[in-house]
Amino acid sequence: MQDQRFEKPVRVALGRSRNTIYTVERVAQAADxxxxxxxxxxxxxHVAARKACLGVLEGLKETRDARRAFVEAAKEADILVEQDPFR
Structure with a gap:
């Protein structure tokens, strides 16, 4: 299994109230x-992101593909936390 670090972390809001922010830095973390x-x-x-992350962990896909798919899934689920524009 090959866990890889994303080039740039992805932040998502989870929990019942979406009040818990996770900073996702690795493919295995995204898969979890x-x-x-x-x-x-x-x-x-969401399904595509799961497949992309598992593909990276199996050494069949590129890390950037998993990150891109994870971001798209987070947008679809309306849980993506945009980066602070002032940073």
Missing amino acids: ILLNRWPAMTGKK
Whole structure:
């Protein structure tokens, strides 16, 4: 299994009130969130992100593909926390 670090972390808001912010820095961390902490409603982008992360962990896909898919899934689920524009 090959866990890889994202070039740039992704922040997502989870929990019932979406008040817990997670900074996702690694593919295995993203996979864990996708599999175990994702909001109840899932969609096509969620499934694609799971496949992309598992592909990286199996050494079949690139880390940037998993990050991109994770970001798209987070947008689809409306849990992506945009980076602070003033930083």
